Amino acid sequence: MTRTRPALSWRRIAEGRLFFPLAILAIILLFDLAFDPAFFRLEIIDGHLYGSPVDIVRNGSTVMLLAIGMTLVIATGGVDLSVGAVMAISASVAAILINPDFLELSRDAAYTFTPLPLVIVLTLVVATICGLWNGILVAYWNIQPMVATLILMIAGRGIAQLLTSGTRIQIFYEPYAYLGNGWIVVPVSLFIVGAVFVVAWLATRRTALGMFIESVGINARSSFYSGINEKRVKLVAYMFCGLCAGMAGLVASSNIRTSDANNIGLNLELDAILAVVIGGTALGAGGRFSLLASIVGALVIQAITTSMYAVGVPANALLAIKGLVVVAVILLLSAQFREVVGRLGTRRSKTA
Helix, strand or coil, X not given: CCCCCCCCCHHHHHCXXXXXXXXXXXXXXXXXXXXXXXXXXXXXXXXXXXXXXHHHHHHCHHHHHHHHHHHHHHHCCXXXXXXXXXXXXXXXXXXHHHCCCCCCCCCCCCCCCCCHHHHHHHXXXXXXXXXXXXXXXXXXXXXXXXXXXXXXXXXXXXHHHHHCCCCCEECCCHHHHHHHHCXXXXXXXHHHHHHHHHHHHHHHHCCCHHHHHHHHHHCHXXXXXXXXXXXXXXXXXXXXXXXXXXXXXXXXXXXXXXXXXXXXXXXXXXXXXXXHHHCCCCCCCCCCCCHHHHHHHHHHHHHHHHHHHHHCCCHHXXXXXXXXXXXXXXXXXXXXXXHHHHHHHHHHHHHC
């Protein structure tokens, strides 16, 4: 006797973590399609895949990297406002390692003072130390996450400017630029995002780490009495968030081929937080999380930005219009709206 699986109800689909982020992304993309019928046109030029959807994913790679690390931090009940500043620090460290004599820039595309693998490793170590600092303040000194990370958010760009003496270091080393500008049919930055996502997913879904993070986010005290070292779990989350910010800094600086301490990562911490919230992870409450939903949330943020440029919104009005759209998106993600959608689905199933 064979068992038949029950059909998925509309309510179960609507309650899924990926449903609303994907639905919002689809609405934005359909708006783009209505505005530009050639929006989804893809073409291969010199072995590279080009098109507006590819641009959205490519330009959103830094936010996706930040969102992966931010998801774990928010899932523990915290937040990290310093990821943009950590990106700036990482870019400055990488530029100095490539060319310590930055006041006498070498324009040789094959020149680097430090081998590229060592540049990447040392830069990521510095970024992880920044995350370690935030984790110690939050987990062991019991400082509120917003206040603790605000310290590095404010001081981080000053540190980055001190490292570079307030100058923008041009990076001419071509292999480094490959991180943000390289292509293997699709942009190389997408492979970096994929690798970080796989590592984070395996660590949180194939080990007990993910369960520990959700437990600490739901109730840290109960987790402690259950034998979970909640301080160490928070520390690991902030360190990994710093690591992701360092990787995003490498991608961003290699993309523009300079270490711009003033602009690299500017306001991206807000985009990362919004991406995680759109992905369904509760800000301030912690608990259950979905890395894939956060990735979709990052694509939503980037799609909004791309749509605004496509419509012709001026750059000085972009943040205001983007803020209004984000408010609408957050309202759509509210529990009240989800309940309304679930009830509509239930009524349709009863009348069918």
